[in-house]
Amino acid sequence: MSTTKTQPEQGELPEDAGAFAWLRALGPRGRRAFGGAFGGYALDSYDFFTLPLSMVAIAAYFSLDSGQTGLLTTVTLVVSAIGGALAGILADRIGRVRALMITVITYALFTVLCGFAPNYETLLVFRALQGLGFGGEWAVGAILVAEYATARHRGRTLGAIQSAWAAGWALAVIVYTLVFQFLDADTAWRVMFWTGALPALLVVYVRRNVTDAPEAAERRRTSRDRGSFSAIFRKDLARTTVFAVLLSTGVQGGYYTLATWVPTYLKSERGLTVVGTGGYLAFLISGAFIGYLTGGYLTDVLGRKKNIALFAVLSAGCILAYTNIPSGADGLLLVLGFPLGFCMSAIFSGFGSFLAELYPTAVRGTGQGFTYNTGRAVGAFFPTLVGYLAGSWGVGGALVFGAVGYGLAVLALLGLPETRGRELV
Numbered sequence: 001m002s003t004t005k006t007q008p009e010q011g012e013l014p015e016d017a018g019a020f021a022w023l024r025a026l027g028p029r030g031r032r033a034f035g036g037a038f039g040g041y042a043l044d045s046y047d048f049f050t051l052p053l054s055m056v057a058i059a060a061y062f063s064l065d066s067g068q069t070g071l072l073t074t075v076t077l078v079v080s081a082i083g084g085a086l087a088g089i090l091a092d093r094i095g096r097v098r099a100l101m102i103t104v105i106t107y108a109l110f111t112v113l114c115g116f117a118p119n120y121e122t123l124l125v126f127r128a129l130q131g132l133g134f135g136g137e138w139a140v141g142a143i144l145v146a147e148y149a150t151a152r153h154r155g156r157t158l159g160a161i162q163s164a165w166a167a168g169w170a171l172a173v174i175v176y177t178l179v180f181q182f183l184d185a186d187t188a189w190r191v192m193f194w195t196g197a198l199p200a201l202l203v204v205y206v207r208r209n210v211t212d213a214p215e216a217a218e219r220r221r222t223s224r225d226r227g228s229f230s231a232i233f234r235k236d237l238a239r240t241t242v243f244a245v246l247l248s249t250g251v252q253g254g255y256y257t258l259a260t261w262v263p264t265y266l267k268s269e270r271g272l273t274v275v276g277t278g279g280y281l282a283f284l285i286s287g288a289f290i291g292y293l294t295g296g297y298l299t300d301v302l303g304r305k306k307n308i309a310l311f312a313v314l315s316a317g318c319i320l321a322y323t324n325i326p327s328g329a330d331g332l333l334l335v336l337g338f339p340l341g342f343c344m345s346a347i348f349s350g351f352g353s354f355l356a357e358l359y360p361t362a363v364r365g366t367g368q369g370f371t372y373n374t375g376r377a378v379g380a381f382f383p384t385l386v387g388y389l390a391g392s393w394g395v396g397g398a399l400v401f402g403a404v405g406y407g408l409a410v411l412a413l414l415g416l417p418e419t420r421g422r423e424l425v
Helices: 027-062 066-094 096-114 120-146 154-182 185-197 199-209 214-221 238-268 274-301 304-322 330-346 351-358 361-379 381-399 402-415
Strands: none
Touching: 027 066, 027 096, 027 120, 027 154, 027 185, 027 199, 066 096, 066 120, 066 238, 066 361, 066 381, 096 120, 096 185, 096 199, 120 154, 120 351, 120 361, 154 185, 154 274, 154 330, 154 351, 185 199, 214 361, 238 304, 238 330, 238 351, 238 361, 238 381, 238 402, 274 304, 274 330, 304 330, 304 351, 304 402, 351 361, 361 381, 381 402
């Protein structure tokens, strides 16, 4: 455990009572850390989705084919593996909060620079560098909060952090809809990237209000293995690291296939307008937000492995249903967006607690940053493959490939232990 239990003040509910017991159990410092991590992940999501939402306009502006547009997403995710691994090592060596600020500044800076790109090659480079910060933020923020959370509530707490992804996605869709309504497409995609400067405000809050969990910080400072990359491949952790990478690859391969190509699918094969696409995505995103919260609850009730396995199967089924709706049945497409968003997001809710519980404090950042983001990088080739397959299969047909990822995730669980209720040491 990384925090000590405090007695409730007069008039307060006991920390284990009520729907928000997990939030009260964090304590004042933990709640400030939660606010910083939640904001960082929401804005991380916002900056990521500026690309998929603007992809049609960018492809037209630079005369790109589907393979080139898919590469923009893939390079972001591949480089995020490097950023995630580096951020994890930094988190173990210089602390969670300082590493969090570095990641936020990095992804914000290069998102803004994307808006100034004069050609495709420059945009590709800036987007790759944006991946350095994008890759590290989630792992560092999740660890920061996990070390404040109680074992009983850790799944729900980290599930709530995951829900920030849906909040950032929703904000990106709202801004996208407004910007593309009032500006021509050649200008609008640049403005979308320029709004990626928003995270700079969060850094001010984090610097003034957020600190590392004291007990975990002390254990980290006194450990010889602090931030050691080789330590996560030593005999007692190597198997965990390999299977955690496979798990992350499968889940994120399926997820990023959908997140990258659904907007294009709705435009190119369903013929929806910009406003129409926003409406369809609203169902997908609202399902995602509720899915994150529900998955967080279930990962504490069912266990980490059962929660992931359950929603891997359901997500694969949703992909098959979503991409095989008959032409003209747009009403059904709209309704099915909700369970799709719910299932493909609920599977992520256990990741923050599961990966944190698999590694000791001294290498928790290194282990979580490496496994999550290496899986993200390998899974990033799924969107590129979909881009190349779209020419012959159509975007809808190629999206089915995402279901393969979820099958891989289920297999990876066979090599990992259940960690529900495990104390952080």
